[in-house]
Amino acid sequence: xxxxxxxxxxxxxxxxxxxxxxxxxxxxxxxxxxxxxxxxxxxxxxxxxxxxxxxxxxxxxxxxxxxxxxxxxxxxxxxxxxxxxxxxxxxxxxxxxxxxxxxxxxxxxxxxxxxxxxxxxxxxxxxxxxxxxxxxxxxxxxxxxxxxxxxxxxxxxxxxxxxxxxxxxxxxxxxxxxxxxxxxxxxxxxxxxxxxxxxxxxxxxxxxxxxxxxxxxxxxxxxxxxxxxxxxxxxxxxxxxxxxxxxxxxxxxxxxxxxxxxxxxxxxxxxxxxxxxxxxxxxxxxxxxxxxxxxxxxxxxxxxxxxxxxxxxxxxxxxxxxxxxxxxxxxxxxxxxxxxxxxxxxxxxxxxxxxxxxxxxxxxxxxxx
Amino acid sequence: xxxxxxxxxxxxxxxxxxxxxxxxxxxxxxxxxxxxxxxxxxxxxxxxxxxxxxxxxxxxxxxxxxxxxxxxxxxxxxxxxxxxxxxxxxxxxxxxxxxxxxxxxxxxxxxxxxxxxxxxxxxxxxxxxxxxxxxxxxxxxxxxxxxxxxxxxxxxxxxxxxxxxxxxxxxxxxxxxxxxxxxxxxxxxxxxxxxxxxxxxxxxxxxxxxxxxxxxxxxxxxxxxxxxxxxxxxxxxxxxxxxxxxxxxxxxxxxxxxxxxxxxxxxxxxxxxxxxxxxxxxxxxxxxxxx
Numbered sequence: 001x002x003x004x005x006x007x008x009x010x011x012x013x014x015x016x017x018x019x020x021x022x023x024x025x026x027x028x029x030x031x032x033x034x035x036x037x038x039x040x041x042x043x044x045x046x047x048x049x050x051x052x053x054x055x056x057x058x059x060x061x062x063x064x065x066x067x068x069x070x071x072x073x074x075x076x077x078x079x080x081x082x083x084x085x086x087x088x089x090x091x092x093x094x095x096x097x098x099x100x101x102x103x104x105x106x107x108x109x110x111x112x113x114x115x116x117x118x119x120x121x122x123x124x125x126x127x128x129x130x131x132x133x134x135x136x137x138x139x140x141x142x143x144x145x146x147x148x149x150x151x152x153x154x155x156x157x158x159x160x161x162x163x164x165x166x167x168x169x170x171x172x173x174x175x176x177x178x179x180x181x182x183x184x185x186x187x188x189x190x191x192x193x194x195x196x197x198x199x200x201x202x203x204x205x206x207x208x209x210x211x212x213x214x215x216x217x218x219x220x221x222x223x224x225x226x227x228x229x230x231x232x233x234x235x236x237x238x239x240x241x242x243x244x245x246x247x248x249x250x251x252x253x254x255x256x257x258x259x260x261x262x263x264x265x266x267x268x269x270x271x272x273x274x275x276x277x278x279x280x281x282x283x284x285x286x287x288x289x290x291x292x293x294x295x296x297x298x299x300x301x302x303x304x305x306x307x308x309x310x311x312x313x314x315x316x317x318x319x320x321x322x323x324x325x326x327x328x329x330x331x332x333x334x335x336x337x338x339x340x341x342x343x344x345x346x347x348x349x350x351x352x353x354x355x356x357x358x359x360x361x362x363x364x365x366x367x368x369x
Numbered sequence: 370x371x372x373x374x375x376x377x378x379x380x381x382x383x384x385x386x387x388x389x390x391x392x393x394x395x396x397x398x399x400x401x402x403x404x405x406x407x408x409x410x411x412x413x414x415x416x417x418x419x420x421x422x423x424x425x426x427x428x429x430x431x432x433x434x435x436x437x438x439x440x441x442x443x444x445x446x447x448x449x450x451x452x453x454x455x456x457x458x459x460x461x462x463x464x465x466x467x468x469x470x471x472x473x474x475x476x477x478x479x480x481x482x483x484x485x486x487x488x489x490x491x492x493x494x495x496x497x498x499x500x501x502x503x504x505x506x507x508x509x510x511x512x513x514x515x516x517x518x519x520x521x522x523x524x525x526x527x528x529x530x531x532x533x534x535x536x537x538x539x540x541x542x543x544x545x546x547x548x549x550x551x552x553x554x555x556x557x558x559x560x561x562x563x564x565x566x567x568x569x570x571x572x573x574x575x576x577x578x579x580x581x582x583x584x585x586x587x588x589x590x591x592x593x594x595x596x597x598x599x600x601x602x603x604x605x606x607x608x609x610x611x612x613x614x615x616x617x618x619x620x621x622x623x624x625x626x627x628x629x630x631x632x633x634x635x636x637x638x639x640x641x642x643x644x645x646x647x648x649x650x651x652x653x654x655x656x657x658x659x660x
Binding site: 051106108109111112113140177180182207208209210212213236238240248249250251252253254255256258259260261262263268271273276304305306307334335336355356357 | 397445446469470471472473476477479480508509510512513523524525526527528529530531534551553554578580581582583584585587588607608609610611612614615616617618619620621622647648649650
């Protein structure tokens with residue numbers, strides 16, 4: 001679960017990491033009253049989870065109240081990567097020089113957490129030369145003072161900046177460990193003229209599987225109503241913008257079906273994994289859910305029956321396709337009891353194909369490319 | 370670090386056997402011919418599930434049966450303690466079916482394995498099957514698997530079944546199939562599985578089913594070259610059309626920037642000399658070509 005910038009900064013504050021004075025605004029009038037507290041000049045920052053906010057114009061420096069009024073209206077109407085602005089963070093403008101980067105993140109290949117840092121942070125840090133990044137492994141029990149100092153020394157930091165960097169790195173690591181984050185990132189970490197440091201942005205990704213140990217985070221409702229519905233049934237669901245809704249049992253199977261749809265010149269409207277034990281009621285719930293996707297013109301159901309009984313799937317399909325309105329359903333059913341499932345579906349209006357490729361071609365043909 | 374698979378008839382315990390899932394699959398494993406000798410659920414000792422005696426602790430189950438392998442169906446918060454208990458009781462191979470395990474618990478399990486020489490496969494895995502030994506330590510549908518010389522390693526469950534089914538129908542049976550798990554970090558990596566396959570005489574060729582996210586396939590490709598892996602290898606990568614920064618079902622199936630893309634994995638594996646299938650249905654033909 002990714003936190004909004006303002007949520008991440010609230011965590012930073014709790015762990016003693018310095019952040020600029022700020023106030024969250026849910027609408028334009030709140031934004032203007034927040035200016036009264038924060039003062040001018042100020043930075044208005046659209047609160048979205050999608051990347052590329054800066055390039056999309058989601059962060060703006062305002063010097064006058066008139067500017068702020070105009071920009072707040074624009075930012076509340078802004079979408080970044082299709083995601084609407086939920087709120088604005090109104091923040092005091094910070095006079096600073098150098099912008100650094102620091103994060104604690106899981107290195108999957110090395111199977112350990114690492115601390116990463118660079119003297120050149122800011123936008124698009126990922127695409128810069130890797131040579132500028134330095135890293136140290138983070139033991140499960142936490143980063144030692146000496147390892148934190150070492151990282152600062154490798155960046156060539158000295159004096160006040162070096163001491164502050166070490167202190168912030170250790171706090172960030174403790175936050176990452178105690179809150180069980182997959183990523184805790186400060187970018188940029190700005191250097192003031194006096195050598196002190198301040199976290200100008202936050203990117204915090206929590207380990208979803210550890211939320212049971214952190215109930216304070218698990219209350220946030222999903223942003224997308226269909227995602228909420230999917231979560232209620234325990235489906236893995238990703239909304240996409242094509243015309244073929246893809247439903248199957250197993251993450252890898254659905255992923256490979258998405259590729260077949262793309263190969264056939266189509267575009268998927270969603271990824272929906274029913275999970276193991278796809279019983280009749282779950283199949284029904286999944287089909288009713290994908291019916292709510294405005295872009296879907298066809299539904300492709302790809303089932304490999306192992307422990308899942310394909311006759312259960314067939315019965316679920318029959319129950320839902322008789323309902324109106326319903327987009328056409330195309331099925332590929334293979335595995336345990338497939339002949340019985342096929343017999344059940346004959347005359348139901350759901351064509352059943354022997355291979356995923358055939359079902360994909362039919363669904364893409366119906367939905368259009 | 371290497372590991373050993375149980376032999377035919379070796380006793381196996383099931384941790385979490387009294388749950389709905391644990392009892393269902395204990396029965397299916399028994400039906401396949403696997404010697405499920407004991408179950409463990411704290412507080413349920415003395416019960417019998419599918420004809421299998423249940424104990425309160427792994428220690429008692431091990432003392433009673435001599436089992437050195439365990440299949441775990443415990444809830445996610447209980448997985449790390451269950452692994453610790455099993456290792457302390459002398460279990461050497463644990464197959465962790467449990468999904469939604471916190472990443473730090475998995476990392477702690479890996480460290481415990483490194484210290485003790487024990488082995489965990491998973492978590493979030495369909496398990497391990499060795500058809501010639503009638504050994505099924507997991508939840509995979511047995512009819513899709515046949516005895517033969519292919520070693521099949523997969524990050525995905527259903528795709529492993531689908532590919533095994535296609536191989537079996539093409540008379541390409543399997544010596545072993547291992548699901549390494551769909552999480553960002555696997556206690557046993559595909560690279561470690563490859564070393565196991567290199568040393569196993571029964572394995573004549575390898576099929577790897579990978580997917581987007583992480584760099585396990587890139588590391589595998591490097592290892593194929595460095596270790597001069599001596600057997601033909603066919604790979605398939607799911608997720609060529611997946612969007613970035615979205616978890617595609619598995620916690621591990623996510624692309625960040627250029628990290629974890631299918632293109633990178635396919636290119637690395639091709640450079641290492643692997644045959645890469647574009648779709649799962651192409652795999653059997655590539656395997657028979659390779660032999």
